[in-house]
Amino acid sequence: MAGEIPDLVAEARTGTGKGAARQARREGKVPGIVYGGGVDPLPINIPFNELLKRLRSGRFLSTLFNMKVEGQDDVRVICRNVQRDVVKDLPTHVDFMRLRRTSRINLFIPVEFINEEDAPGLKRGGVLTVVRPEVELMVTASDIPEKLVVDLTGLNIGDTVTISAITLPEGTRTIIDRDFVIANLTAPSSLVSQEAEEDAAAAEDAAEAAAAEATETEEG
Template identity: 35%
Template structure:
């Protein structure tokens, strides 16, 4: 039976690249639709290039630094860094990190807050106060989550979600946050905003 590591890996188009390219050759490489890249880890670094369209497509989706990719003939990798052009804001260089199936790594994973539009507290006028947008985790590379979901559906004003109440994927260990530490809460509206309960209470007071 295949593991999630095999099923969820996305393949990127990759090409070998000479180590001692001139600035002109690198410029021509970018004009041809490729991004110069370096592959690090578990042995000597290797100079490669990847399809610019692949990277641009992946950048449109959140969580690119916690997504596992397959580089044909090079193995499975994570993107560790992306350099952007200061003028056009396009990726001009990518660093990759080699992975082996049996290793565990530290990685920053984003938190996704679900059902914000349906949350009891937010519908009553409360505001979402996010304490942590990401969690640093220690995870096997065959089950790195792209995101950690937090459901806000039943969270009311004044209530808080702590780490211990979040269901983490199996084998995932959070490193920098204690179990009782707050992840997010629904705070009361500002003085200029009123919840339905407050409006009803004021109406009853004024009519008495």
């Protein structure tokens, strides 16, 4: 299961319409609405600074929140739309959707790498290049994985880890319909330089040998 779901504190908005929304903005709040879940929509206000901080931290539209509104039961929500000022690009309205336990949603799940000490390629000085530190999955709201685990045991230089190497929780699937790369183990720059020098030296030796052979042929 996922770790602790972050709280998002809001307050019920008493009025509706443009007038109430403008009043909320004058008070340093962003008006919004919570809908779905088989109950009536709930107009809300969220502190502007708090919402802006959340937006700037990233992944706002794919993060599950525990919304807390005084006088209401806590509810899991996910943002479905953020309206912004066309000039200042600041939030002016936000829509949230309530989620049932059986709701299916898209979320970015972090990837964790384990057993680095058992990867021969890393012992040789190889570099683990992480292509996707997070993977977007379709998950059930009641069963969100905290992370995806990649076991690096036996990984050698040149090996690649794809999504098919990870066992996904039951009922979870990737958004991308192909076996995409999660990480790969590459040679260290010193080894690459050494191999390049060896290749260059070998090519030079081959060229000199060919030139010598050609000279001998001409003299013969």
